[in-house]
Amino acid sequence: GDSVTQMEGPVTLSEEAFLTINCTYTATGYPSLFWYVQYPGEGLQLLLKATKADDKGSNKGFEATYRKETTSFHLEKGSVQVSDSAVYFCALCLYGGATNKLIFGTGTLLAVQP
């Protein structure tokens, strides 16, 4: 079935370090791909998205490129801040029927130390 696999955390980095969180997917069709972020005590928020192969999503200094050949959507940021500490979820959406359901990965906790 359709699924998302992302690297286990926690990921602990120092401020200004480079971040990569790996995400790969399995899907029978042509999904759209997303990164959601969950700050402590809050619900999930959409961080960025890509709807077709080779698209690059970007927001708040984060980027991810939809790689169909490797079925991947890795999240990157060149210089993390303490305020980026959160749980990051990779997700896919296959459109069809009456609604569009998101399939989430297990989440990766990022802790950034000053």
Place this chain on the structure above:
Amino acid sequence: NAGVTQTPKFRILKIGQSMTLQCTQDMNHNYMYWYRQDPGMGLKLIYYSVGAGITDKGEVPNGYNVSRSTTEDFPLRLELAAPSQTSVYFCASSPTELPSYEQYFGPGTRLTVT
């Protein structure tokens, strides 16, 4: 702008008790969803609704019921609570227009069943 609101924020139930988790959105979204998030796991879809009067099961519906009498409200009912229902519950909504992939999440309800 309230977005998606959930009540209560926290609740402790005894085995066999029942309760209703409330969810309200003020964005006039037709689609609404209930997820549960277990530690170390991604979000699992419990039930969803594509409009008032229409609901359908998600991935893990057993032990839950929903109703959708208005566009704004989508309560989740737990009957005969069990320890396996200890989790964090998130409600979400999304607009009707395709691709309606962006889901707006509430802050969650943390439920413990003992």
